[in-house]
Amino acid sequence: MTNSLKPVTCPKCGWNHFGVDREYAEHQAQEFQEYYEALPDEKKFTYYGKTPHTVEIQMNSYERCFRCGNGYKNLLIASEFTCPKGSTLQPIIFPNQ
DSSP states (O other), X not given: OOEEEEEEEOTTTOOEEEEEOHHHHHHHHHHHHHHHHHSOHHHHHHHHTTSXXXXXXXXXXXXXXXXXXXXXXXXXXXXXXXXXXXXOOEEEEOTTO
């Protein structure tokens, strides 16, 4: 299980992400779910408000462009990041997975 700093770009909106393997995303989603479930209710609210959190919700964030919602299979593995230095990047599953 590995992650990567390989750039993945959304051709629809131009947003940059960094690619991760599906196995890595699933592991991170499950690990966060365990942490979330152990929180008291008032702390859970700070993450998702009144909406309960699930692994499926977390995996959806790994499968969609953060900016426009384009599916990960439609994104492109790029040769370099095109965003300004210091930009926040979100992980996304590599399009070939």
